[in-house]
Amino acid sequence: MSSNNVASFNEARRVAIFGGTHGNEMSGVTLVNLWMMNSREEIQRKGVETQPFITNPKAVEKCSRYVDTDLNRAFTTENLSAPNGKDLPYEVQRAQEINRLFGPKGSSEAYDVIFDLHNTTSNMGCTLILESSKDHFNLQMMNYIKKAIAPDSCPVLLNEDPGLKYATARSVAKHSVGLEVGPQPQGVLRSNIFEAMRIILKHALDFIELFNEGVEFPPCTVDVFKVSERMDYPRDANGNIIAMVHPNLQDCDWEPLTPGDPMFQTFDGKTIPYEGAGAVYPTFINEAAYYEKQQAFVTTRRETLAANAIRKV
Amino acid sequence: MATRGSQRRCGTWISEDLGGARAYDNKEDIPIQFDWKQQQGWGNGRLRELRGWDPDCFRGHRETWEFQGWDLDCFRGNGRLRELRGWDPDCFRCYGEPGELRGSDCFRGHGELWEFQGLDPDCFRGNGGHGGQAEACSGEDEMDHLGFKPLSRVAVCGGTHGNEMSGVYLLKELQVSQPERVRSFSLSTLLVNPRAVDACRRYTEKDMNRCFTDALLSAPTTATTPYEVTRAQEVNGQLGPKGSEKAVDLICDLHNTTANMGLCIITHVSDWLGLHLFKYLQEKITSAPVRLILLKSPFSEVYSLESVGKHGFTLEVGPQPQGVLRADIYNLMREGVNRALEWVESFNSGTVFEGGEVEAYIDVDTKDYPRDPKTQELTAAIHPQLQDNDFCLLKPGDPAFVSLSGETICYEGEALYPFFVNEGAYYEQNTAFKLAQRETLLLPAVSVKKPQ
Numbered sequence: 077m078s079s080n081n082v083a084s085f086n087e088a089r090r091v092a093i094f095g096g097t098h099g100n101e102m103s104g105v106t107l108v109n110l111w112m113m114n115s116r117e118e119i120q121r122k123g124v125e126t127q128p129f130i131t132n133p134k135a136v137e138k139c140s141r142y143v144d145t146d147l148n149r150a151f152t153t154e155n156l157s158a159p160n161g162k163d164l165p166y167e168v169q170r171a172q173e174i175n176r177l178f179g180p181k182g183s184s185e186a187y188d189v190i191f192d193l194h195n196t197t198s199n200m201g202c203t204l205i206l207e208s209s210k211d212h213f214n215l216q217m218m219n220y221i222k223k224a225i226a227p228d229s230c231p232v233l234l235n236e237d238p239g240l241k242y243a244t245a246r247s248v249a250k251h252s253v254g255l256e257v258g259p260q261p262q263g264v265l266r267s268n269i270f271e272a273m274r275i276i277l278k279h280a281l282d283f284i285e286l287f288n289e290g291v292e293f294p295p296c297t298v299d300v301f302k303v304s305e306r307m308d309y310p311r312d313a314n315g316n317i318i319a320m321v322h323p324n325l326q327d328c329d330w331e332p333l334t335p336g337d338p339m340f341q342t343f344d345g346k347t348i349p350y351e352g353a354g355a356v357y358p359t360f361i362n363e364a365a366y367y368e369k370q371q372a373f374v375t376t377r378r379e380t381l382a383a384n385a386i387r388k389v
Numbered sequence: 390m391a392t393r394g395s396q397r398r399c400g401t402w403i404s405e406d407l408g409g410a411r412a413y414d415n416k417e418d419i420p421i422q423f424d425w426k427q428q429q430g431w432g433n434g435r436l437r438e439l440r441g442w443d444p445d446c447f448r449g450h451r452e453t454w455e456f457q458g459w460d461l462d463c464f465r466g467n468g469r470l471r472e473l474r475g476w477d478p479d480c481f482r483c484y485g486e487p488g489e490l491r492g493s494d495c496f497r498g499h500g501e502l503w504e505f506q507g508l509d510p511d512c513f514r515g516n517g518g519h520g521g522q523a524e525a526c527s528g529e530d531e532m533d534h535l536g537f538k539p540l541s542r543v544a545v546c547g548g549t550h551g552n553e554m555s556g557v558y559l560l561k562e563l564q565v566s567q568p569e570r571v572r573s574f575s576l577s578t579l580l581v582n583p584r585a586v587d588a589c590r591r592y593t594e595k596d597m598n599r600c601f602t603d604a605l606l607s608a609p610t611t612a613t614t615p616y617e618v619t620r621a622q623e624v625n626g627q628l629g630p631k632g633s634e635k636a637v638d639l640i641c642d643l644h645n646t647t648a649n650m651g652l653c654i655i656t657h658v659s660d661w662l663g664l665h666l667f668k669y670l671q672e673k674i675t676s677a678p679v680r681l682i683l684l685k686s687p688f689s690e691v692y693s694l695e696s697v698g699k700h701g702f703t704l705e706v707g708p709q710p711q712g713v714l715r716a717d718i719y720n721l722m723r724e725g726v727n728r729a730l731e732w733v734e735s736f737n738s739g740t741v742f743e744g745g746e747v748e749a750y751i752d753v754d755t756k757d758y759p760r761d762p763k764t765q766e767l768t769a770a771i772h773p774q775l776q777d778n779d780f781c782l783l784k785p786g787d788p789a790f791v792s793l794s795g796e797t798i799c800y801e802g803e804a805l806y807p808f809f810v811n812e813g814a815y816y817e818q819n820t821a822f823k824l825a826q827r828e829t830l831l832l833p834a835v836s837v838k839k840p841q
Contacts, residue, residue: 109766110793139817140590197710261647261710263813267770267791317558320716341716343562364712367589 081295082385083212087288088188088251092127092178093119093277095193097148097245098365099135100262103273104193104255119277121285131174131192131245134166139263141365142167148192151243156181171245179248190249191280193273196258197364198373199327202230202272205254206300207247209236214251215383217283219296224279231330233359233376234300240374241303253280259327262364292387301330301357301376308370310340310348319348321362321372329359333375340372533744536838537662539737540638540700544577544628545726547643549597549694550814551585552711555722556643562723573737574638576730581624581642581694584616589712591814592617598642599692606631621694629697640698641729643722646707647813648822649777651678652725655703657691662700664749665742665835669732670725677721680780681749682808682825704729708777711813741836750780750806750825757819759790759798769798771811771821779808783824790821 095108111119111128119126130136134143144165155168156175164172178187196203202225204218218232233256235241246252255276260269287293309317319340325333333339334355340348356375360366363373545563547556560578580586582597593616600606600621606629610619629636639662652674654667664681671679682705695701704725709718736742759769769790775783782804783789789800805824809815 106767106770106793113764197713259710261708261813262712263816264647264710264811265767265770266776266811268773268776270770270793316561317714320558320714320719323716323720326715326717343558343719344566345720362713362715364710367712 082292082387084387084389085213085287086188087388088124088213088284089288090125090127090187090189091281091284092129092187092190092249093193094129094131094190094245096130096132096136097192098141098146098194099132099137100139100141101193101195101260102263102265103195103257103260103270105130105136106265106270107193107274107277119281121281121288123288124281124284126281127187129178132167132170141262144168147171148194148244149242151175151181151245151247155243174245175248181248187249189251189253189284190246191253191255191277192244192246193277194254194256195260195262195269196256196360197261198329198359198361199259200231200256200329200359201258202228202276203254203256203258203359204230204232204276205256206232206234207236207241207244207252207254209234209300209302209379209381211251212384212386213287214253215298215381216287216293216296216386217251217253217280219298219383220283220293221276221279222298224282225275230276231359232298232300234302234379234381237303240306287386287388290388292385295385296383298381298383300379300381301359302379303374304356304377305375306371307339307358307373307375309367309372310342317367318342322347325358325373326362329361330357332356333358534741534834534836535661536836538638539573539837540662540733541574541737542577542637543574543639543641543730543733544579544637544698545641545643546579546581546628546694548583548586549581549642550591550644551582551587551593552589552591553643553645553709554712554714555645555706555709555719557586558714558719559643559723559726563726572730573734577637579624579627582617582620584620591711597621598694601625601631601694601696602690602692603631605692624694625697631697637698638700639733640695640701641726642693642695642701642703643726644703644705645709645711645718645722646705646809647710648779648809648811649708650705650779650808651680651707652721653680653682653703653705653808655682655684655705656701657684657693657696660700661832661835662736663702664747664830664832665736666702666729666732668745668747668832669742670728671747673728673731674721674724676724678780679725681747682752683749684752736835736837739837739839741834744832744834746829746831749828749830750808751828752823753826754802754805754824755820756789756800756802756822756824758816758821759792767816768792772797775800775807775810775822777810779810779822780806783807 093108093111095104095106097104099105108128108130112130116126116128119128132142132147135141135147145167147167147170150167150171155171158164158168158172160169160172175181178190180186204221206214206218208214222230244252244254246254255273257269257273260266310319312318319342322338322341324338332355333350335350335352337350338347339350342348352375357378358373358375360371361373363371366372545560547560549556551557557580560580563576563578582592584593585591585597595615595617597617597620600617605618606622606625608614608618610622625631628640652670654663654670656663667679667681693703695703704722706718706722706725709715758767760766761768769792772788772791774788783800783806784804785799785801787800788797790798792798802824806827807822807824809820810822812820815821
């Protein structure tokens, strides 16, 4: 850090773009495969080595989210330091390999930036996922992207609560950025979703190039949605789901949910309302992969984060 | 004496009889001059192009691949005879659905014959789908009103594909609500592929909804037989056996699609009861579009679950991602099932369902994605102008795909109606979308046959 509240960072020389962390999220798989097979001009920037990479090839081949265990939850300290061997679940082996190639996590040799490309069945638009409110480099990048795509919007989801965040593949890098674009069914490639993801990445890489050239980005603020609580489906004594996301809540990611608003609908048509203390902003509403994680949606609260000016060292 | 033709799936007919009867694959094969021999004529593919008939024995056929053979005396043909205009004064031979098969000497029929079961040496009899029985013909007017036996056993099936969630949950709801209802029929529910449901995958080893062909249902099973093949045989034992008198009267198989298709009734066999049930649903359900899709296969090759029942249909609702349960889609499917059961109740109680027209989408073609010839990976996605526009007429020159580098690829073919546009499960079946012709079908009135 330097004086005058300008945060200094090394040039971001090594950047990775991960696709197929979940093998059935097709935009990232398609984009990364495209760049691995064909010319990479689209993702090259001066002074930056951009590496596209398929993180979970077996899951991609099966077109399933994972083979043994969710790769995007596998980068725990315990997993990364476990003695490696063939008995380990496939994704834990992959996590160790990815940590070797792009990390080690927490060290100075780790990649500067990793973008991890995801799709969701939720109506989240183009969401950027932030894992730390104090990463000024990332905050400035997200501010840059938001301005570049205006009047279109890209919400920023902040997930830093230790009880709620998880050990993602991208967490191996010094600066981790999640791109979550939806709605798109698993196993399906929608061209509008694909193009939207591509455009966000383009702006992100432009930002890195400008930063590396020495541009100083002045202080800014970034509106974020901070993850507050996970809401499960109502279940019976045997753990079976007894209600669905209510039609009034379905597809209403990022819109306020106030106490009394319909939240779930039982199979015979009764409404279960939201009963919280105040208005919240739900997201990841009805994500297919989260049924097994006991999550119908998450609630978030709006916050404004301040980012210092940044420039390269 | 006559050469028996061989049945071909498609392609040019290769044989002809000594008398000169010929069958052709398509218009281009028709010789310049028809050669009307003394007692013979022939058809030329589509019945609607048939120009005449032999006074002794009508011959017409639709697709040559459905043509089974013929002899000099008696017409044998199969396929659709939709626009039949007249009949042979001695013995009209034409046939449609089992319920229309009338008499030993003279019968009338119309519509489709999907399955040719046998023949009588004097006069051709086709008998449509299984379970059809000839009835005495008592007059011309009978064709306007058909009687069917009551539907006393109905089965609603879900989880044929384990990640199509509406059916899985609707079955549970039916099991809870069913005992409260008194009905004129027995209602059973069946979770078809429990292993796939547990794994929340379409299937574990083989697509369950391709396992109900006659061949697979009777195949001996070993330790290496895919789970779904064995399970299909079990299901056939419970709901069938397919083709026998013991089969349930009606199967409703619940499915979801990622395509924007609203509510569709899909059936392989055009069956007057099924068409009337569709007509009823279309009249009663106003919250979403309700459409009829007819798939064509020769009956012996029909592979899907609903063919196990005497009557059957698939209830397909979308769009919904795999593994997701949307309340709006669930509610629509629930309404569809409730209305279908309502119709059965009404039918059994003696209601006469008046004849009328219905619009059907007849499956005729399939288009795959553009792919890299070496890797078979997709090189284009469905174009935004086609995405979510199922059942909007697709004309030559309309955008169909957009390449990964942004170029539009246009559709080149007949103007047809696309459906199953961007269905997630069809990537591995080399299908980006299917195409249908739209036709108007004329339904006779139907009602339950009173016991004699």
